[in-house]
Amino acid sequence: MTDVLVPGLPATLVEAPLPAAAPAAARRTTPRRLGRFLVRRPGLVLSVVLVLLVVVAAFAPGLFTAQDPLVGEPADNFAAPGAAHWFGTDELGRDVFSRVVHGAALSLKATLVAVGVAFVVGGLLGLVAGFVGRWVEDLIMRVVDVLLSIPALFLSLALVTALGYGTVEVAVAVGVASVAGFARVMRAEVLRVRTAVYVEAARSSGVRWYGVLARHVLPNALGPVLVLATLELATAVLAVSSLSFLGYGAAPPAPEWGNLISAGRNYLGNAWWLTTLPGLVLAGTVLAINRIARALDGEWAAAR
């Protein structure tokens, strides 16, 4: 498993060195090359567009819908999807599309916080472990091994129990549960680069350790970790929405993608749109992020 970066695969599996940003990856990116690359991949373009739409929705929901996500028209409840309400209305007559659009803000925020925590903490731990070595590495990696042996969702649940409910709490819980994976990948990358011949070549021509770290190790090790971060965005969207579905996220009536779907559970028989449509948006977002991660991971480098 030398070049495993399968979308959705827990970071724990990615212990083998990731594909060295293949030699060709160093080639410069010209707009023309990028254009040709994208034209051949309509699915990727669609994914980028979808993710951009979600980001815009998070920051400016007003661009997509003028309807209030929190206040509905009780007379209008359980309206099926149609021109007036694209995703239909819920039991209180609230517009589901508007709730999904407004929910993007909380869900995106939680995702970014989660990945940020995992990336910064895990990345630093891995960097220190890989670069310093000796007992420091042993100690850090032992702790990482223990964290990896606890199923991520259980670890998140324990953290939620301790921290309490809420969007940020859930995000931190998900982030901490992914720290170990990042630490492991970062360390593997640092080790790979640190033992690369060109690093020794730099060392033997007199470059000092901080020069080696800043100019060779970090730039070459970071690529695969960033790819992992992209994949982790997808995983985090799923994990955050799962916890929100279980009811540990934002308190209703604030809309989050997870609790929206959870709320629709009670009306499975008569209002399919309450669960199905928000779920499609959620799945589409995750799929799009995974597709982008795959493009970043080698496909782009290999295509040139």
Add this chain to the structure above:
Amino acid sequence: MGGSATGRYVLRRLAQAVVVLWAAYTVSFLVLDALPGDPVTAMASAGMDSGAVDQEQLDQLRAEYGYDDPMLVRYLDHLGSAATGDLGDSVATGRPVVDTIAQALPPTLQLAGAALALAVLLGGGLALVATYSRRRWLRQVLLSLPGLGVSVPTFWVGLVLVQVLSFQLRLFPAFGNSGPSSLVLPAVTLAIPTGALVAQVLAKSLLTALDEPYVQTARAKGAGRARVHLSHALRNASLPALTVVGLLAGQLLANSVVVETVFSRDGLGRVTAGAVGSQDLPLVQGVVVLGALVFVLVNLAVDLVYPLLDRRIVVAGGRRSLA
């Protein structure tokens, strides 16, 4: 590798497992105990008449549960009991944590076992067919399925299945633990993300193995496609897939929290969800330790299977290593 060497290896691994369990216990203790919020306050505010508990009663409760001791004392105290198999009592129900878990575990193991079998069968089958097929379109369609499988939220898949197969077609019961037919939908739901991962990893390593020079050697002998695929590539490719299965066993258990909630099934998942809901720290801690135990045991089993598949891997010296 003699029998006694394997025996020593297993013993050493079991010793390591105990260390991991201790560490998992410690981590969960730190998470649950060191962070703000304590179960007594939670219990008081959630369980009893809201806000009507006075400070004196709280202190009394704290003393009763030992929450007024310094953290280190509590830790050593709890660890001592944990070593004898006593993980404390549930704050919510007052029953021992171990009993609560033991009672909730069987239906969940049934569910996770069924899901694991389905995941391996479907995921492995998909990978085999996809890499074996000569039809380009079939390959591409099959190989894109796992990517879809890992992207759809488990709880949503469950709800959609209930909507279509229970409410519309009335094929399976939507909720509960009544008989084998009630196991079908939850097991399928739980199997999808796991099976997708198995398929992804197996397909990828099959494709890698098929490009290896030893496969070329086999072809040069005049061996047919099926023989090359099954007898040469699959055996080598199954190692990474086996690793994935080992790592996913714990996740299956954890995902049962979501699936059992969706299908209102009784089991460990529901108990866990409830424990988190009522901030039942001892019970949550018990579940976390159980998760680590399952992980450690399954991975020990996987490590013992490795050498049977690939002789280069010897189980000696404490760690798996390539000779």
Add this chain to the structure above:
Amino acid sequence: MSAPLLSIRDLSVSYTTRTGPVPAVRGVDLDVAPGEVVALVGESGSGKSTTAHAVVGLLPRGGRVDGGEIRFGAHDLATAGDRELRAVRGARIGLVPQDPTVSLNPTKRIGAQVAEVLRVHGLAGRREAAARVVELLERAGLSDPAVRARQYPHELSGGMRQRVLIAIAIAAGPELLIADEPTSALDVTVQRRILDHLDTLTRELGTAVLLVTHDLGVAADRAQRIAVMSGGRIVEVGPTEQVLSDPRDPYTRRLLAAAPSLAVARRSPAAVAPALREADPLVEVEGLGKDYPLPRGSGPRVLHAVRDVSFTVERGRTLALVGESGSGKSTTARMVLRLTEPTTGRIRFDGEDVTAARGADLRRLRRRAQLVYQNPYASLDPRFSIEEVVTEPLRAFGIGDRASRAARARELLDRVSLPATVLGRQPAELSGGQRQRVAIARALALSPELVVCDEPVSALDVSVQAQVLELLAELQEDTGVSYLFISHDLAVVRQVAHTVVVMRGGEVVESGTTEALFTSPTHDYTRELLAAIPGATAPTAGGTR
């Protein structure tokens, strides 16, 4: 010549890439008569392997036969279907692959892998096959064949695995054997023994061989006819003596001139200015040793990778450390540069003891002694521009400002005969030979007194090898730099070294001046190494022998 066994006519093969099909073989004609050994010689990318693989229909992914025919008996293998090809593969055409270390299935026993040929073609039942396997392994020259049959590939050495692969190839008594660089992954002495054995075996069995090799020396020793390939075409084909002594195609001539194994000290090491010879030696190594602790278990506690090695590198001269894999030559060189810590012994650089140098002393050593690596693909940071690569040592020692460093980079590239236009490029955009030139330029940036060259040409094609060796010699003449030259290839060493140290199993077995060592070796191992140089006895265009 009797009717050919294999007859290739106008064969064209291309590979599908993202930018469209790329032709690999263009209109090749080639015959192999029954029992004949034909060598297909060429550099990487010449299409030689592709041609050989097309014969058995085992082209790598994306490869496609565009036209032509491959007649083999009643079959046209170029258009044959899978079923027809399967009947021929293994049974009538055997393949000996390139790298024995990865060509056997790691999860199956040797015996089962050999028996598979017999079973697939219905030549033996289960029990019968087991007996035949032992016989075949013995034929292939393996000792204890019954034991080997029960072992797994990783328990055998590279040479033994290649013998297993030969047993597989001859198992069904094929009429043709395709040997694709069968020994290039092995040490020279092993290579010689295996090729000798293959020779005897095929002669006994009357099997024809299509031998694919990059080494004209190997071809000269083994083949009755040689076909030279370049750019997907056969540029010359003829009887071995004729091709070697009277090459008609300019490319063949260039290849012959570059082939180190056929060149009899055509290029001799640079003469040394007398003034330099008088001076003190640059590097003195005394009793150098390196132990590695072995994992606990049965057997010895430590591995003596290097043991009691002593030598002296004179100023302006080249000392070669020669040995096969595992001889400790690279470890020794790395200890001299203090990239690996010695366990015992002493290293003096310009009279100063640097065995335990630290801090400023070590940096002074780094400045005066540089290293050129074997693999120019791995030794340059893929993210750096060539200018950054070449000026990195200058930056590290804070020499000059940006402008003067850029000027120095241009000057250095000029020294290694690269145009200044490559300064802005990245390593991936350069060829292997160009990258090695860049690596040499980097090593020269600080004007060091010692450059350690660790197999500097073994990853390069022969014609490029010759150019790089030439460059190293010129630089020595101009700058008076000393080289510590690590190589497994005695033919290369002969062209560059003034003195040679032969190592085996971590110890020095013999050392002396190049002439003395090549003309009158005293140690058996040296003699064996010399005899293993392929092509040593072949007639060449120069006719010196």
